[in-house]
Amino acid sequence: MGLLMLLMTSVASPQALLDKFLPEALGHKGWHVREQGLLLIAKAMDQFGKQALLISRHMNNICKLTGDANFQVRDQAISTLVAIYRHIGEKMRFDLAKRDLPPSRLNVLNAKFDEVRASGTMMATASVGGVV
Numbered sequence: 034m035g036l037l038m039l040l041m042t043s044v045a046s047p048q049a050l051l052d053k054f055l056p057e058a059l060g061h062k063g064w065h066v067r068e069q070g071l072l073l074i075a076k077a078m079d080q081f082g083k084q085a086l087l088i089s090r091h092m093n094n095i096c097k098l099t100g101d102a103n104f105q106v107r108d109q110a111i112s113t114l115v116a117i118y119r120h121i122g123e124k125m126r127f128d129l130a131k132r133d134l135p136p137s138r139l140n141v142l143n144a145k146f147d148e149v150r151a152s153g154t155m156m157a158t159a160s161v162g163g164v165v
Contacts, residue, residue: 055070055091056091059091067106068103075112078117083120100135115146122155129142
């Protein structure tokens with residue numbers, strides 16, 4: 034993980050590395066690889082922000098992993114979506130509502146989003162009052 038973050042800052046753009054690495058990592062048969070791929074997304078969002086990363090092309094895989102057989106992957110997928118929400122804001126809720134997430138999972142995510150919003154840890158670039 035540290036090596037990929039270092040490469041993002043010195044060798045290639047964060048987007049290029051994520052686009053190369055994530056399809057393989059998020060679909061890997063090893064649960065730890067899937068978990069680390071999700072963690073990489075969250076860390077990259079925190080380090081580079083939404084202006085440097087286009088995460089939408091990976092959202093289907095992230096959402097799919099919220100129902101993974103391994104609980105650690107499921108938890109990290111939810112944490113990753115929350116990290117993305119901190120940067121994107123309310124637009125994320127509308128996007129997730131359009132995806133094939135079970136209502137129970139969507140309710141869990143919305144509750145986590147409400148916690149983040151109430152805690153005041155939203156990024157300044159995030160939309161807070163609705164769709165941007």
